[in-house]
Amino acid sequence: MTDTSDSAAHTVRVEGELDVDNVPARLRKSAGWFERGRDTVIDLGGVTRADSAGVALLLEWIRDADKAGATLHFANAPSQMRAIIDFCALGDVIPLDRAN
Template identity: 45%
Template structure:
């Protein structure tokens, strides 16, 4: 795992930033990251839940399990509303 979590540089988990965030997460998984610190995220919507699920699927496909830290509160609330919080450790 890298010393500085590359996910800290993400500022948005929104529809407009979704594709870039998805690729950023995939690259982090490819580099061996297993903890995604989302403390740098300043804006998020339901896209954040979809991104976290996609990252978790990608990690599972390479035999890893992701854990999320500092998830924005609204993303946690949406994950609970959608009934997927158990799929997103740390959310």
């Protein structure tokens, strides 16, 4: 994961696999990403494979951002992840940037 910041938003780029084998470690590493009143963008463009555990991780990040009072958006979600989100009817819950 790469963490970049600017004055407008905090951006984190996630790379590699988001699956049942590595989601717990990624969740632990994300502690502290969200701050009250701060916009955070999680760029999923580097995700090479995702399963339902990866989608569950997005839901955990949404919960963590809500608890912190932060705004969260996801960008560049791979088609595999979008398919799972659509199949599970989570499009209204997970704020994906649909432009990609």
